[in-house]
Amino acid sequence: MPDNVSVQNFSRDSGPAWQPTWRSDTALLVYLALLTVIVHMLVGHRYGFHRDELATLDDARHLDWGYVAYPPVTPFFARISLLLFGPTLPGFRLFAALAQGVALVLAGLMAKEMGGGRGAQLVAALAGVPFCLGAGAVMQYVSFDYLFWVLAAYFLVRLLESGDPRWWLGVGAAVGLGMQSKYTMGVFVVGIVAGVLFTDARRHLRSKWLWLGVALSILIFLPNFLWQAHHQFISTDFLKHIHQRDVRQGRTKYFLPEQLQMTLLAFPICLAGLYYAFLSPAGKRLRAIGWMFIVPLLLFVALKGRSYYFAAAYPMVYAAGSVWIEKWFASLSRGWANTLRTLTGFILAADIAVASALVLPVAPIQSKWWNVSSKIQNDFVEEIGWRELVDTVAQVRDTLPSEQRAAFGILAANYGEAGAINLYGPQYGLPAVLSGVNSFWARGYGNPPPQTLIVLGHSKGFLSEHFSSCLVAAHSWNPYGVLNEETRDHPDIFVCRGLKQPWPEFWADYRHFG
Numbered sequence: 001m002p003d004n005v006s007v008q009n010f011s012r013d014s015g016p017a018w019q020p021t022w023r024s025d026t027a028l029l030v031y032l033a034l035l036t037v038i039v040h041m042l043v044g045h046r047y048g049f050h051r052d053e054l055a056t057l058d059d060a061r062h063l064d065w066g067y068v069a070y071p072p073v074t075p076f077f078a079r080i081s082l083l084l085f086g087p088t089l090p091g092f093r094l095f096a097a098l099a100q101g102v103a104l105v106l107a108g109l110m111a112k113e114m115g116g117g118r119g120a121q122l123v124a125a126l127a128g129v130p131f132c133l134g135a136g137a138v139m140q141y142v143s144f145d146y147l148f149w150v151l152a153a154y155f156l157v158r159l160l161e162s163g164d165p166r167w168w169l170g171v172g173a174a175v176g177l178g179m180q181s182k183y184t185m186g187v188f189v190v191g192i193v194a195g196v197l198f199t200d201a202r203r204h205l206r207s208k209w210l211w212l213g214v215a216l217s218i219l220i221f222l223p224n225f226l227w228q229a230h231h232q233f234i235s236t237d238f239l240k241h242i243h244q245r246d247v248r249q250g251r252t253k254y255f256l257p258e259q260l261q262m263t264l265l266a267f268p269i270c271l272a273g274l275y276y277a278f279l280s281p282a283g284k285r286l287r288a289i290g291w292m293f294i295v296p297l298l299l300f301v302a303l304k305g306r307s308y309y310f311a312a313a314y315p316m317v318y319a320a321g322s323v324w325i326e327k328w329f330a331s332l333s334r335g336w337a338n339t340l341r342t343l344t345g346f347i348l349a350a351d352i353a354v355a356s357a358l359v360l361p362v363a364p365i366q367s368k369w370w371n372v373s374s375k376i377q378n379d380f381v382e383e384i385g386w387r388e389l390v391d392t393v394a395q396v397r398d399t400l401p402s403e404q405r406a407a408f409g410i411l412a413a414n415y416g417e418a419g420a421i422n423l424y425g426p427q428y429g430l431p432a433v434l435s436g437v438n439s440f441w442a443r444g445y446g447n448p449p450p451q452t453l454i455v456l457g458h459s460k461g462f463l464s465e466h467f468s469s470c471l472v473a474a475h476s477w478n479p480y481g482v483l484n485e486e487t488r489d490h491p492d493i494f495v496c497r498g499l500k501q502p503w504p505e506f507w508a509d510y511r512h513f514g
Helices: 025-043 051-060 073-085 089-113 118-135 141-162 167-179 185-197 200-206 208-230 234-248 255-278 281-303 307-330 334-359 368-376 386-399 415-428 438-443 460-466 485-489 503-510
Strands: 408-412 452-456 467-475 492-499
Touching (some): 025 089, 025 118, 051 073, 051 089, 051 415, 051 438, 073 089, 073 141, 089 118, 089 141, 118 255, 118 307, 118 334, 141 167, 141 185, 141 200, 141 281, 141 307, 167 185, 185 200, 200 208, 200 281, 208 234, 255 281, 255 307, 255 334, 281 307, 307 334, 334 368, 386 415, 386 452, 386 467, 386 492, 408 415, 415 438, 415 485, 452 467, 460 467
Antiparallel strands (some): 452 492, 467 492
């Protein structure tokens, strides 16, 4: 049985006792991670900024300890990107790609800590490549949330394998940084608590290091908590709105089937990891890892979370699964073992190829390849047309009478429009945007407020309710004829005059989330 076999590699042949650092197991993991980063840098200039990135980019210019839509880590790294590279696509996305690369290395290192050899480490890392290619392609909080989940799991594995309670400090730091990235880290914390209470790890409850780790996580998260308290915990309103929208639109309906889309053909490795953690005598020391996977899974199902919220739980079970598979292969005849190793490599390569075709911005726009990938995930279509939108707004501005041009404003309904105006608008001499969405609302409506407004993204019903006069002046478009939120859902660009309420009253009711 594989549980009784101890090996260090998928190959039966033992390697040399010493290897140069550049040829070490860890070096190979780093090379793999760097390769994914290089791929992102080579193709990341295609298309344009995603609407989510435009919001993050604008928030990066207003650093704070919190934002309506997310905690501060992602805008912080976005600000560093702006300082180093300016608003360039590959530069802006660099830290997201690096975060995913580090997560791949950590997945391999978890397998190493569990006793896996080079083959197991590479399998654990390669299984995570498909999701990392997608999460590293756009500068978003998902990338950093993923990294800190994996980092917390890595420190837990070090703790479980070594028995050294000082690793709780690492766990605490990762949890705190995770909470500063995305609040779903709280679900993983529940999984960690379950892993401690339901296994032999209960002995750590008497350790001062566990409680020091808890204190460290709270200390790291405290600035954002204080920001939330100062802003009446506005993010809870945002999250409630987003969750209700996702449920209403059916985005949470297929949480479990969509787990298979994220794992693809690597799903058996996940099952092997759960078997190793829960049922294998050799994996008894890793029981907590199993609970750290199962409990968040059940919570997300009960809470109706989006499928990708759970993606960061897979690397730790990939690591455990790769170690169990390595042991199993070693128990087989050489012929069967080599055949299964080859099959494993083929499966992982196929996963990476499929993911690359779907999530990397390499397909010519409106090609058959593009159309297929855009039906499976709609990120690409939301990267098209932002420069054209701002150019069109500038043309509308130029049609205004000179006396109105001196006191006009731009009112944008969503954060993509608002971020695009603030990014590209200065090239046309456009003023800073006015918007009530998310953190844009807090930046106000200017003093003095504008009398004439170019309005994007709002319905005719909303405009007739709030303005005396609104005329369609132009339409959103892009040179490829791509249908996206701007061109399909609200293409009309209006010029509006005569706000029916005083600006303070209008603005007080104008806050909305998206």
